[in-house]
Amino acid sequence: MASLTVRQIDEALKQQLRLRAAHHGRSVEDEIRNILRDAASDTETPPAPAPGRHANEPAPVRRVLLIIGGGIAAYKSLDLIRRLKERGIAVRCILTKAAEEFITPLSAGAITGERVFSDLFDPTHEFDVGHIRLAREADLIVVAPATADLMAKMANGLANDLATAVLLAAKAKIVLAPAMNPAMWSHKATQRNLAQLAADGVTFIGPNSGEMAESGERGLGRMAEPLEIAAGVERIFKAAGAPQPLQGKRVLITAGPTHEPIDPVRYIANRSSGKQGYAIAQAAAAAGADVTLISGPVNLPKPDGVKVVSVETARDMLEAVERALPADVAIFAAAVADWRVANVGAQKIKKKAGSATPELSLTENPDILSTIAHRPSGRPSLVIGFAAETENVEANAKAKLARKGCDWILANDVSPDTGIMGGDNNTITLVTISGAEPWPPQSKEDAATMLIARISAALKGDKS
Ligand SMILES: Cc1cc2nc3c(=O)[nH]c(=O)nc-3n(C[C@H](O)[C@H](O)[C@H](O)COP(=O)(O)O)c2cc1C
Numbered sequence: 001m002a003s004l005t006v007r008q009i010d011e012a013l014k015q016q017l018r019l020r021a022a023h024h025g026r027s028v029e030d031e032i033r034n035i036l037r038d039a040a041s042d043t044e045t046p047p048a049p050a051p052g053r054h055a056n057e058p059a060p061v062r063r064v065l066l067i068i069g070g071g072i073a074a075y076k077s078l079d080l081i082r083r084l085k086e087r088g089i090a091v092r093c094i095l096t097k098a099a100e101e102f103i104t105p106l107s108a109g110a111i112t113g114e115r116v117f118s119d120l121f122d123p124t125h126e127f128d129v130g131h132i133r134l135a136r137e138a139d140l141i142v143v144a145p146a147t148a149d150l151m152a153k154m155a156n157g158l159a160n161d162l163a164t165a166v167l168l169a170a171k172a173k174i175v176l177a178p179a180m181n182p183a184m185w186s187h188k189a190t191q192r193n194l195a196q197l198a199a200d201g202v203t204f205i206g207p208n209s210g211e212m213a214e215s216g217e218r219g220l221g222r223m224a225e226p227l228e229i230a231a232g233v234e235r236i237f238k239a240a241g242a243p244q245p246l247q248g249k250r251v252l253i254t255a256g257p258t259h260e261p262i263d264p265v266r267y268i269a270n271r272s273s274g275k276q277g278y279a280i281a282q283a284a285a286a287a288g289a290d291v292t293l294i295s296g297p298v299n300l301p302k303p304d305g306v307k308v309v310s311v312e313t314a315r316d317m318l319e320a321v322e323r324a325l326p327a328d329v330a331i332f333a334a335a336v337a338d339w340r341v342a343n344v345g346a347q348k349i350k351k352k353a354g355s356a357t358p359e360l361s362l363t364e365n366p367d368i369l370s371t372i373a374h375r376p377s378g379r380p381s382l383v384i385g386f387a388a389e390t391e392n393v394e395a396n397a398k399a400k401l402a403r404k405g406c407d408w409i410l411a412n413d414v415s416p417d418t419g420i421m422g423g424d425n426n427t428i429t430l431v432t433i434s435g436a437e438p439w440p441p442q443s444k445e446d447a448a449t450m451l452i453a454r455i456s457a458a459l460k461g462d463k464s
Pocket of ligand 1: 071149181
């Protein structure tokens with residue numbers, strides 16, 4: 001490769017370079033490196049990674065454009081830059097004007113090692129890079145924190161600052177990590193914008209539930225943690241290069257417990273965390289499926305690329321499942337309460353001195369798995385249930401398979417000493433009409449990946 005020293009450049013050009021370098025706060029050598037890099041990436045887009053890429057070939061650089069909005073969580077985005085860079089991802093940063101009230105371009109620039117952009121009408125920037133190039137040169141755009149304001153502008157196609165102009169010009173996938181006060185998040189306008197953006201193909205990571213920056217405030221609206229966002233970004237890059245065996249398939253999944261009310265303040269619940277169902281939803285989405293996750297009350301971030309419908313009771317869950325049909329595959333991972341209270345108190349049941357302890361009379365809930373498996377029409381071609389057992393796991397699962405009329409049962413031993421209920425690992429036995437296949441103990445994510453691989457094979461005609 002030819003080498004060029006600054007001394008060989010003529011004086012007028014050197015002077016121009018000095019001015020540009022000073023403007024960008026770089027050395028002249030760094031400025032030249034940037035110009036050459038930009039020129040190279042402008043004329044020649046690196047080829048997409050071939051599936052059989054040689055092991056010695058360096059992996060192509062994955063480029064994230066991080067747009068930081070004006071919320072308190074902006075400080076966490078500085079850590080997010082580090083987390084992305086740790087994963088070998090190149091990060092460019094745009095700060096909205098409001099974001100500059102919370103963090104400085106200097107700190108973001110120091111961590112990215114690049115100039116930070118914020119002004120749509122900055123003539124040097126428009127000449128150098130420009131908003132169209134910022135949009136075009138990103139493999140993925142991450143907005144974190146995504147403010148209520150940015151979501152509203154995006155949902156309506158506004159482009160009146162650098163961040164929104166880039167978002168409107170972008171062809172790359174867009175990921176939002178919303179962060180706002182729970183009242184702002186649950187506001188009808190924000191929920192409308194959320195639905196519009198999801199319909200436009202935008203992916204969401206979070207928000208999470210928990211403590212807010214404002215003292216004493218709790219609820220849904222906390223930005224997902226930087227590690228969670230970085231893991232989500234990694235998954236998206238992986239999925240982009242991975243085969244999509246469930247492309248074009250609709251997958252319906254239930255997850256979590258149900259809450260069956262006793263009175264307006266009390267309910268009957270169970271220890272299901274929803275982790276296994278959420279992991280399956282994530283794996284199905286990564287395999288290219290169109291996924292609807294019907295979730296009981298859990299404390300988990302929404303898996304990216306998945307439509308989540310939140311419900312409370314078994315009856316709500318059945319209704320949501322029926323509304324979400326048709327589907328090619330239905331996986332019932334929720335721990336649905338078998339019974340509900342027959343007469344739910346309209347008012348809080350009061351403890352009165354000397355009066356008898358109240359008695360709860362229970363009535364049976366609908367059986368969601370059996371209802372869907374026995375549908376005379378519109379039955380998904382693969383109906384999969386979970387059997388959470390504490391004894392005779394395999395025998396009970398085989399009986400359940402026959403009784404419920406489903407195709408597969410994933411049986412697991414949820415005795416307290418297994419730590420499966422609420423834990424991160426699972427030991428599953430897959431029970432089908434042809435027999436029982438014990439799977440090794442593994443993380444719920446790995447079990448989900450294994451299940452999705454089995455489903456993909458079954459839909460291709462290799463049904464167990
Ligand atoms: C102290 C403070 C904290 C704020 N935190 C948030 C927030 O967490 N989420 C949000 O949506 N808006 C928040 N706002 C309001 C935004 O800063 C405001 O809507 C701004 O216009 C957003 O601009 P941007 O979307 O261009 O970044 C906050 C405002 C202040 C003064």
